[in-house]
Amino acid sequence: MDSAVSDPHNGSAEAGGPTNGTTRPPSTPEGIALAYGSLLLMALLPIFFGALRSVRCARGKNASDMPETITSRDAARFPIIASCTLLGLYLFFKIFSQEYINLLLSMYFFVLGILALSHTISPFMNKFFPASFPNRQYQLLFTQGSGENKEEIVNYEFDTKDLVCLGLSSIVGVWYLLRKHWIANNLFGLAFSLNGVELLHLNNVSTGCILLGGLFIYDVFWVFGTNVMVTVAKSFEAPIKLVFPQDLLEKGLEADNFAMLGLGDIVIPGIFIALLLRFDISLKKNTHTYFYTSFAAYIFGLGLTIFIMHIFKHAQPALLYLVPTCIGFPVLVALAKGEVTEMFSYEESNPKDPAAATESKEGTEASASKGLEKKEK
Known part of the structure; x- marks a missing residue:
């Protein structure tokens, strides 16, 4: 039976199903295992590498790569905004032609996907350019x-290498726009996820708990309480989910019986896991205990989602299982180590906020002054 892991922002649905009056043959156990395992692996990649890149992003000085900090107020509003967006899309698909809406969405995500993929592959591509490559700054x-x-409205700095990455990403974009192939969809989906984990920063653990808790309720309500999320996911043709065919072994790259995982189930827990990595680094103990704990918790939570979905043959709200594990496991570790206070008092300032930057600068200067006074004594 076709299966799907839910998307907390953009909907979830059972992929596939009867088509043109005919029923697809059931997927083989090997095909189902391959699909679920591939989705799990694809979900872990942007979380792991996005978290690592979020550390460099937090320390970066390039204005174009500055993270967007989510405050507790933003976190509290997010489920409401997401609900309004989801309901709005549902009404749009009910009232207007699905074909024209998806055409507009395809063009929108075509542009966003190219930019996201270019930003994602840029650090990797830089290693392949020879030293003699004529790299000019723009x-x-x-x-x-x-x-x-x-x-200043826009101030974006780039070089010739970035233009090459943009060209390569455009090839994938044209492929997606013309064919809507599942591999092109996944390349864009992975890029969106990695960029989200890298550039969206929670300012503290409490904010993360508010965000995950609110979306926990949101996800359960829209999946189990109504058919809105399922309807939107079936109608929405955009790289907002990772997909993998369960009939790949039978049909190859032209397979069309997909299991899916919404990007929200990757990005939302991912930004919390990335925050715990930065908290680990702030402790200066040369250990990444909380990062690895939350990473393992994500694997356990998503595996549990897939297992229950497979048993009950029904799309599941993944955050129902991911939120308790991703928050609970690190908190238990903090309790065992006696670091709960340190965890919840850890704070990240908004680099775009002049007041926060001033306070940070004053705090640094005060610390330096105290250090000099002690040295003189």
Whole structure:
């Protein structure tokens, strides 16, 4: 039977099903195992590498790569905004032609996908360029006003290597736009997920608990309480989910009986796991205990989701299982180590917030002054 792991933001559905009055042959156990295992592996890659890149992103000075910090107020609003968006999409698909809506969405995600994929592969591609490669620097600058009132709207710096990555990503984009092939869909989906984990930062663990707790309720309600999420996922043609065919062994790359995993089930726990990695580093103990614990918790939670979905033959809200494990496991470790206070008092300032930057600078200067006073004594 076709299966799906739910998407907390964009819906979940059972992929496939009867088509044109005919019923697909049941997937083999080997095909189902391959599909589920591949989805699990694809989910882990953007979380692991996105978390590592989030550390460099937090320390970076390039304005174009600055993270977007999620505050507790943002976290509290997020389930409401997500619910309104989901319901709005549901009404759109009910009222207007699905074909034209998906055409607009395809063009929108075509542009976003190219940019996300280019940003994702850029660090890897840099290793393949020879030292003699003529790399020139460029800057895209848009300003508003003039003189003293001039204000920067866009200030993006890039080089020739970035343009090469953009060209390669455009090839994948055209492939997706023309064929909607599941591999092209997954390349864009992985890029979106990795960029989300890298660039979306929670400011503290409490905010992470608020966000995951709110989306826990949201996910359960829209999957079990209504058919809205299932309907949207079936109608929505965009790389908002990872898919893998359960009939790959029988049909090869042209397989069409998909299991799916929503990107929200990757990004939302992923940004919490990335926060715990940065917390590990802040402890300066040269251990990544909380990161590895939460990473293992994610594997356990997603595996449990797939198992229950396979047993009951019904799409499951993945956050129902991921939220308790991803929060519970690290908290238990913190209790065992006596570091609960340190965990919940860890705070990340918003690098885009001038007030936070000033406070951080003043705190650094105060610490330096105290150090000098002690040295003089």
